[in-house]
Amino acid sequence: SQQGEEDPQALSIQEGENATMNCSYKTSINNLQWYRQNSGRGLVHLILIRSNEREKHSGRLRVTLDTSKKSSSLLITASRAADTASYFCATQPLGGGGGNKLTFGTGTQLKVEL
Amino acid sequence: SQTIHQWPATLVQPVGSPLSLECTVEGTSNPNLYWYRQAAGRGLQLLFYSVGIGQISSEVPQNLSASRPQDRQFILSSKKLLLSDSGFYLCAWGTGTGRYEQYFGPGTRLTVT
Numbered sequence: 001s002q003q004g005e006e007d008p009q010a011l012s013i014q015e016g017e018n019a020t021m022n023c024s025y026k027t028s029i030n031n032l033q034w035y036r037q038n039s040g041r042g043l044v045h046l047i048l049i050r051s052n053e054r055e056k057h058s059g060r061l062r063v064t065l066d067t068s069k070k071s072s073s074l075l076i077t078a079s080r081a082a083d084t085a086s087y088f089c090a091t092q093p094l095g096g097g098g099g100n101k102l103t104f105g106t107g108t109q110l111k112v113e114l
Numbered sequence: 115s116q117t118i119h120q121w122p123a124t125l126v127q128p129v130g131s132p133l134s135l136e137c138t139v140e141g142t143s144n145p146n147l148y149w150y151r152q153a154a155g156r157g158l159q160l161l162f163y164s165v166g167i168g169q170i171s172s173e174v175p176q177n178l179s180a181s182r183p184q185d186r187q188f189i190l191s192s193k194k195l196l197l198s199d200s201g202f203y204l205c206a207w208g209t210g211t212g213r214y215e216q217y218f219g220p221g222t223r224l225t226v227t
Contacts, residue, residue, distance in 0.1 A: 040202075040223070041220060042220050042221050043206075043216075044218070098163070099210065101173075102214075102216060106157040
């Protein structure tokens with residue numbers, strides 16, 4: 001079963017606007033990660049936030065984590081057409097889980113229009 | 115630097131035929147290896163993972179099997195494909211030593227006809 005559920009499923013914005021995607025999960029986690037997937041390609045790791053962190057930044061990306069609500073958000077500021085992709089959250093269970101395995105959400109399809 | 119290869123990139127196979135997808139990693143030793151399947155427009159489903167040679171953990175009972183004959187080689191197989199095996203198959207690796215990110219290959223698009 002999918003641990004993470006992203007919201008919205010699809011998002012269309014204009015270039016230069018900010019994009020916010022949300023992820024909810026069900027069980028206690030060790031960390032939460034965000035990945036990007038361009039159409040027909042493999043996933044690319046964007047950012048990891050540990051369960052004891054509340055906010056993390058990487059370039060134009062800002063991730064927040066609220067473990068009490070079991071939710072996370074990914075903010076992409078000043079979006080560009082090249083940001084068009086699907087974005088997935090992935091959770092690692094508390095204790096690491098066998099093999100450090102991840103459970104992926106269903107993804108948000110972001111389209112950035114010129 | 116590390117790289118991960120998957121082949122073939124695309125594959126069209128008839129129902130009942132065998133399958134072998136290969137994944138190899140370069141530039142790292144003793145990685146954790148993972149096979150995922152992604153249905154059209156959906157998230158990733160973990161199929162198998164391996165923490166060492168010959169060690170395979172199955173996440174979902176199904177028509178597929180995996181093997182790890184060498185440290186940096188991971189193979190996904192089936193003896194007889196089903197229509198429901200169609201999808202996008204992704205291989206990934208992780209260090210398994212205090213870092214939890216996974217790094218993905220380019221994927222194999224499998225269509226079973």
